[in-house]
Amino acid sequence: MSQESRKIISVLVVLQYFTTSVLTYHIKNQHIDGRAISETTGEAQCDDIAIIGAGIAGTYAAWRLRQQNKQISIYEYSNRVGGRMYTVQFPNAPDINVELGAMRYYRRSHALLHNTIQQLGLRIKRFDLGSGPSPDTTVHVRGVHLRYDELGGNKTPYRLLPNERKPVNQLLWEVSTNNTDVLTTNVPEEDKKFYVKDRSGVYMYEQSTQSYYHKYLSAEAQHYIRDTESFESLHGEISASFAVRTSPPSNSSNDVLTVATGFASIPIKLLQRFLRASIRHSIKLNHDLKGIRKRGDGYYNLFFEPTITRSSTTWTPRPATLKMKCAKQVILATNRFSLEKLDWQGLYQPRIREYLTKSVKDIPAAKLYFSYDYPWWRRSPVYSDYIISDTPLKQTYDFGTSKLNPPKSLLQAMYMDHNAPYWEELFDRGNINEPHGHFILMGKEFVQVTHKYLADIYKLPVRNIPAPTKAAAYLWKNYPYGGAWQIWMPGYIWPTVEREMTKPSVNDEVYVVSNAFNARSFSVWSNAALQAVELAMPYFGLKPK
Incomplete structure (x- = not known):
């Protein structure tokens, strides 16, 4: 947070002792699942519960608390609901979900997520590409092709x-x-x-x-x-080591499932159910929480910078202004990186600060999808629907052919972690967002580089690869999400970190429900976010699931 913003917060805190009025706020009309959400400039009441973040953790927390007969507001940094659940479709293949974030889960080991999806009435289907390599998966390493x-x-x-x-x-x-x-x-x-x-x-x-x-x-x-x-x-080199294998390797695995309407439909449906439960529930989009201050009456003032979202990119206009809201209880359903940037004393206690900044580490990851007029890669002599390589593409998936518009087909050309600077540079050089979408314009260099690696892993001449018709990509690295997931660092007792991070300050009703500090499911899975929410539910009078 800038020094200017800190000064503004300090002035606003002082003002609260001299006036009982609440700062006004204004957001533009928004539509979620057909329901208009609008507010006009006016006096704002204190929320009973303020939830920060409209990703899977925030919307799940709101859904769990929907019958509490309280005024609950969700505040979201961007104009999009879902966070790291981010589903789009290519115009020429609208029946194939392009998952820029989460895309699959296990039926048995992710039971909480599975049961929640069922409760929401979302259609579940098998994720045919699985969760990892199968015996016939192609592996391309050091210039050699072989099966797994x-x-x-x-x-x-x-x-x-x-x-x-x-x-x-x-x-x-x-x-x-x-x-x-x-x-x-x-x-x-x-x-x-x-x-x-x-x-x-x-x-x-x-x-x-x-x-x-x-x-x-x-x-x-x-x-x-x-x-x-x-x-x-x-x-990796720095992650905490533990006994990964406690049973012999086996070819059998749990069913790997996905949501037929895309993973983003989970938080969207949770939000829909939350909003329908009470007229006292609301969502405020384009609100970036910068600071929290406890008031003399025990309530909390929340300080937001308004943001602007255009073409899937969100930013804070300058000069920055701060808007103030208040709440009796606060749920921080945000990722580790945004918590690190938040100006709240509860996160600056020495032990909590250590946990926040040192116990886990953000891992950047990126995905790249191309759509083509036909599935040229299936002509490869080493074809597999899933390929692992030591190229910067790392993982390549055949995402299928459109049933509505054959033979239009999708290729997830790249899915990698750690090698983010390579792709970040390519994305930044001459590739900008289109005016109304989630897709990137394909510069000549961008396509040439990607096709060179695709030609290598499929053992096809690069001249045989046609020009893609569309591209979609996302790099999970930047504010407010940070990395795509976190890894645990050596020396930390995970349950201790999880317990203390859930309620960082014993004297405050501010709760953290981030899957980054989950001690049971790996934080790479969405199930961990739901488990983190359940740890906080007893503080709101609900039994955890």
Whole structure:
């Protein structure tokens, strides 16, 4: 927050002691699912509950509290509901969901999300591309093409030691079981990550994955794992190490599901149900929370900068102004990065500040989709509907052919983490948003670079790749979302961090419901956001699910 904004907040705090009037506010008419939401400039009442953020956590919290007979407002940074659930469609293939954020979940291990989707009446379908590699998945590493079930064999282009020449899943299982006491540690499965030690006597959670692998794997084996395991962050250099494999590798897996109308329909439907539950419920779009101050009466003044959204880009006009609202209780349903920037004393307590800034780390990720007049990639001699590569594309998915407009087809050309600067530079050089959409104009360099890598991984001449008709891309890195997900850093007891971050200040009714600090589901999954909300529900008189 700027020094100017801090001064404005201080002046407004002083003013509250001399006047009982509340600052006015104004937002333009908005429509959510056909319902107009409008307010005119006028005196504002204090909310009973203010929810910051209209992503999955914020809308789920609002939905859970909808029967409380309270005045509840959601404040959203942009003009879009959904946060990191972001679904669009290409005009020439409107029946295929282009998921720029979340796109799938597990039926069994994400039971809370699954049950919520069912309660909302949204249609669920199988996500045919699965959640990871299958035996026939194509792997393209170091210029060699092979199938996933061939990894570890003679075609594997890594100088592995004899005991490392195994399929990557088998190698991960063995490096865990042969070098730790995971199989003999007599504690519940969910607690093993905090009690398992390696052969040198160091607890797994206290060391990074890199330091653990350095002890028991060659450098080539470490490259082998990172290159072929889809996401670098899961086996990265700085993430906390723990006993990832507690059961032998298996080809069987839970059903991987998605929402037929797109993942963004989950928060949109939650919001719709919330708004319909009471005329006292509302949503305020284009409100960026900058600071919170506790008043003498125990309520909270919330200070917002109005934002502007055009062509899917949101910014704060300058010079910045601040608008003030008040609430009795506050739910911060925002990501770690925006919490770090928030001016509220509860987040500046030394231990809480350490948890906020050091216990987890944001991981940037990006997705790129192309639409084509026909699915040229299916002519590849190494075709698979899912390809893992060591190119900057990292993961490439065949997203299907439109049933409404065949043979128009979609290719998710890139899905990666960690390598964000490469794509950020390409996105920034001559590629701007179209006036009314979520799509990017395709500069010559942008298409040439992407097609070069696609030609390599599909073993096709680049001249055989036709020009794409449309492109959609998103880089999860910037304010207010920060990264696409977070990883845990070494040395932190996850349940302790989760518990204390839920209610950072014992003397304040301000609650954090961010999946960044979730200790049960990995924060890469949407289910974790719902679990974070449930931890706060007892403070509002509701039993957690």
